[in-house]
Amino acid sequence: MKTHSRNIILIVFITIILPITTYVIYEVSTLNENEEMIKDIYTDQLETMLFSVNQYSNDFISTVINKVETEFDPKSGELPMEVRTLIWQNGFQFFSIMGGGDIYSMDQTENELLPKVLDLAREKDLLIEQLIGYMKSGYRKLEPAGMIDAGHSVYQVLFAMIKVDDEYFLFTGLIEPLNFVKEVLSPKMQQIGNEEMIVTLQKENEQEILFTTDSLTNNILVARKMWLFPDLIVGISPRSVTMEELVARRLQNNLIAVGLLLALLAVGFTLIIRNLNREMKLSQAKSDFVSNVSHELRTPLALISMFAETLLLKRVKSEEKEKEYVEIIFKETNRLTNIVNRILNFSRIEANRRSYHFSEVNINELLQEIYRDYSYHLDQNGFSHKLINGDHEIILNADREAIYEAVVNLFDNAIKYSNDKKEIIVEVGNNEEEAWIKISDQGVGIPKERQQQIFDKFYRVSERDVYTAQGAGLGLTIIKHIMDAHHGSIKVDSELGKGSTFTLLFNLNGTSWQES
Ligand code: ADP
Numbered sequence: 001m002k003t004h005s006r007n008i009i010l011i012v013f014i015t016i017i018l019p020i021t022t023y024v025i026y027e028v029s030t031l032n033e034n035e036e037m038i039k040d041i042y043t044d045q046l047e048t049m050l051f052s053v054n055q056y057s058n059d060f061i062s063t064v065i066n067k068v069e070t071e072f073d074p075k076s077g078e079l080p081m082e083v084r085t086l087i088w089q090n091g092f093q094f095f096s097i098m099g100g101g102d103i104y105s106m107d108q109t110e111n112e113l114l115p116k117v118l119d120l121a122r123e124k125d126l127l128i129e130q131l132i133g134y135m136k137s138g139y140r141k142l143e144p145a146g147m148i149d150a151g152h153s154v155y156q157v158l159f160a161m162i163k164v165d166d167e168y169f170l171f172t173g174l175i176e177p178l179n180f181v182k183e184v185l186s187p188k189m190q191q192i193g194n195e196e197m198i199v200t201l202q203k204e205n206e207q208e209i210l211f212t213t214d215s216l217t218n219n220i221l222v223a224r225k226m227w228l229f230p231d232l233i234v235g236i237s238p239r240s241v242t243m244e245e246l247v248a249r250r251l252q253n254n255l256i257a258v259g260l261l262l263a264l265l266a267v268g269f270t271l272i273i274r275n276l277n278r279e280m281k282l283s284q285a286k287s288d289f290v291s292n293v294s295h296e297l298r299t300p301l302a303l304i305s306m307f308a309e310t311l312l313l314k315r316v317k318s319e320e321k322e323k324e325y326v327e328i329i330f331k332e333t334n335r336l337t338n339i340v341n342r343i344l345n346f347s348r349i350e351a352n353r354r355s356y357h358f359s360e361v362n363i364n365e366l367l368q369e370i371y372r373d374y375s376y377h378l379d380q381n382g383f384s385h386k387l388i389n390g391d392h393e394i395i396l397n398a399d400r401e402a403i404y405e406a407v408v409n410l411f412d413n414a415i416k417y418s419n420d421k422k423e424i425i426v427e428v429g430n431n432e433e434e435a436w437i438k439i440s441d442q443g444v445g446i447p448k449e450r451q452q453q454i455f456d457k458f459y460r461v462s463e464r465d466v467y468t469a470q471g472a473g474l475g476l477t478i479i480k481h482i483m484d485a486h487h488g489s490i491k492v493d494s495e496l497g498k499g500s501t502f503t504l505l506f507n508l509n510g511t512s513w514q515e516s
Pocket residue numbers: 413414417441443444445446454459460461462467470471472473474475476477499500
């Protein structure tokens with residue numbers, strides 16, 4: 001049995017505990033690496049957010065230039081009014097379209113800027129060549145070409161090529177960067193920042209925040225140059241926690257989760273072992289039970305068979321002897337009936353089929369009756385005995401048969417487990433709260449450490465040299481069930497070698513007792 005349980009523990013250990021523990025150890029050891037990886041992924045995510053801010057600005061201005069390209073007529077050099085309005089509405093302060101040294105179209109409102117734009121175009125002829133090159137490969141590139149200081153504002157100049165009737169024209173647009181960010185970009189930045197992030201704008205190499213989607217609570221984690229406005233830096237900062245805190249929190253959460261997992265594992269393992277032990281003990285007890293019952297049945301059966309045979313063969317000398325043998329057969333038959341009844345009662349309890357029938361029971365009278373029934377039996381077994389019946393008549397709401405059975409079981413045990421000192425005292429009593437029936441003997445007693453277990457099914461104290469009496473280990477289990485059904489309890493007070501007192505306790509709340 002022990003090797004069997006050891007094998008099961010080993011299997012549980014190898015199949016469940018070992019792999020999980022190995023996994024947990026591996027996870028803990030790679031936790032730091034994972035956190036680094038998470039940090040990288042997080043930074044990548046932030047970069048993607050900033051990329052999309054840039055991409056959005058680019059797309060936005062590209063849409064305007066596409067419109068210019070489709071609507072521009074080089075012959076008249078005119079741009080329809082709605083296209084001009086579109087240009088102004090979309091953040092441009094000044095624009096011009098030039099080709100081959102001619103100026104085709106421009107914004108008339110700020111024409112004093114034109115000389116500066118022309119200077120810049122001349123200066124950046126290489127860049128213009130490059131942009132034409134891109135166009136030839138089918139791709140229009142928007143390029144920041146420099147800054148123009150107009151006194152009241154500083155403008156960013158953007159260059160883009162347009163192609164009309166196979167000719168290339170340079171579109172130059174002047175944008176006041178901060179204005180563009182506030183008017184055009186801020187909704188997009190809000191959207192990107194969402195609930196968790198704050199998007200900011202700074203001048204390169206300057207601490208001052210020019211624009212932010214909300215007031216900053218943490219450091220800026222990632223910052224990138226804006227493609228179209230190279231002296232502006234767009235940055236991103238978490239709203240509530242810094243990345244270190246985030247990573248530390250994740251690490252902490254992971255460790256807590258791992259700790260909990262291990263604790264659960266330990267609890268699970270303990271439960272498995274405990275359950276296993278209980279099952280082992282129960283199966284041991286069951287096999288003991290079979291041998292105990294067979295043993296218990298064998299004695300009365302052997303006696304009945306022997307005396308019945310003697311009577312049958314008419315070997316009995318006197319009538320007196322014959323009466324004695326018949327009495328033995330009668331007594332042993334009763335004993336057999338009791339054993340079988342006990343087993344049947346127990347199996348009813350196990351199947352949840354035992355029912356109780358409650359009525360008013362006078363406990364004093366009941367005890368007197370049992371005592372009367374048992375006195376002869378006690379006398380015959382050489383016991384001195386006494387019934388102490390209290391001053392009060394106790395009436396309980398109880399199942400008479402069941403209480404009778406419980407008390408008789410206790411009597412049987414007191415007889416069975418007494419050696420030389422044969423003395424049994426029965427006491428009925430009560431106080432305000434409870435009533436009791438006590439049965440004391442001066443027998444072998446029960447070791448302290450076993451006193452809880454004796455109420456378990458099939459349990460028998462196994463110190464064989466002391467406990468020679470036969471039994472199946474069911475009596476006390478049945479009594480406990482009876483007492484539970486009566487909302488009462490059974491208590492044992494015992495000392496090895498000195499004797500035992502078993503007490504049935506009934507709660508008097510809701511029941512009545514009267515003075516006799
Ligand atoms: P059984 O008597 O058939 O073994 P019980 O359930 O009645 O089963 O009792 C369980 C165990 O408790 C007994 O095997 C015995 O070891 C112990 N026991 C019960 N009553 C007494 C008693 N009066 N004195 C000593 N031991 C007792």
